[in-house]
Amino acid sequence: MNNKQSVTYLILLNASLFFGCSGPAKERNATNAQASASSSLGEKYILDTKESVVTWEGFMVFDFAKEHKGYVYLSKGELMIEKKQLVGGTFEIDMNTIEYGDKTDKNTPIKHLKSADYFDVEKFPITIFAITKVDSIIRDSIKVTGNLTIKGITNPVTFPARMDLKDGIAKADGKVTIDRTKWGIRYASGKFYDNLADQTVSDKIELQMKIVAKK
Numbered sequence: 001m002n003n004k005q006s007v008t009y010l011i012l013l014n015a016s017l018f019f020g021c022s023g024p025a026k027e028r029n030a031t032n033a034q035a036s037a038s039s040s041l042g043e044k045y046i047l048d049t050k051e052s053v054v055t056w057e058g059f060m061v062f063d064f065a066k067e068h069k070g071y072v073y074l075s076k077g078e079l080m081i082e083k084k085q086l087v088g089g090t091f092e093i094d095m096n097t098i099e100y101g102d103k104t105d106k107n108t109p110i111k112h113l114k115s116a117d118y119f120d121v122e123k124f125p126i127t128i129f130a131i132t133k134v135d136s137i138i139r140d141s142i143k144v145t146g147n148l149t150i151k152g153i154t155n156p157v158t159f160p161a162r163m164d165l166k167d168g169i170a171k172a173d174g175k176v177t178i179d180r181t182k183w184g185i186r187y188a189s190g191k192f193y194d195n196l197a198d199q200t201v202s203d204k205i206e207l208q209m210k211i212v213a214k215k
Contacts, residue, residue, distance in 0.1 A: 042082030045170045045213035047091065049074055054093060055101075055208040058201070069101035075126070079170050079213040086134045086142060086163050086172065091211070093127040095119050117187040124151045132156070140164055144174060150183040161209075168215035175208045 057069045077091030098121070100108035114121040133145040137160070145158040161174030181203050186192045188201040 041087045042080040043215070045079040045081055045215050047074060047077035047079070048212040048214055049076065051210075051212035052077075053210050055210070057206040057208070058204070071097075071099050071101065073097040074211075077211075077213070079172070079211070080131075081165065081170060084165050085136065086131075086144075086170070088134070089131045089213075091129045093129075095121045095125050095127055118185055120151055148178070148183075151185070153183045155182050170211075170213045170215075172211040172213075173209065174211075175206065177204055177206045179203050180205050 052074045054072050054074070055069060056072065072093055072095065075092045075094040078089055079086060080088035095114070098110055098113055098119070100110060102108075113119060116123075128149040129146055130149075131144060131146040135143040135145075137143055140162050142161050142163055143158060144161050145156065147154050148157050155178075157176050157178060159174050159176035161172055163170060163172040165171075181189050181191055188199055189203050190200045191203065193200075
């Protein structure tokens with residue numbers, strides 16, 4: 001696989017998404033404190049790891065026509081529900097589960113994405129998202145704010161989402177676009193490297209989250 005392919009695909013796995021943990025004790029303690037605070041609110045709904053997934057998407061700066069998508073899966077988590085409203089929750093994403101969307105493609109950049117150039121999965125195998133605030137907009141539409149920890153670095157994110165609660169099952173969908181460089185992922189970023197030309201990787205990573213939790 002040539003360098004352009006590697007850069008093109010690996011772009012943002014974000015995750016995507018949502019994350020990467022196992023960082024400094026200070027960061028872990030802060031995240032744990034947030035998780036404890038949210039868990040004290042409402043009734044707990046446990047994440048269904050078979051039904052929940054984060055989809056990532058990225059692209060080269062000078063080649064917007066090509067879409068590159070993949071998935072990463074959650075290992076555990078919970079939603080906190082009070083009076084049929086989302087009030088908190090935490091999730092852990094297993095970065096070892098990163099995969100490329102095209103299952104027939106045998107020349108994917110997954111190995112590079114797991115390397116220190118990107119998510120350094122051996123050192124930071126888990127990404128964490130902890131909800132800190134939920135604002136109701138209208139009906140089932142909400143605005144979620146939380147702390148996203150990737151590679152031991154925590155930053156706040158806010159994004160629109162929708163949630164449906166029925167028969168003891170909570171389903172939530174949301175989409176957030178993050179700047180990967182805020183989490184120390186600078187590989188082939190035009191902000192930090194000159195003369196990359198068509199090898200420049202977009203700093204933006206789009207994460208589509210599908211969460212299913214059961215009472």
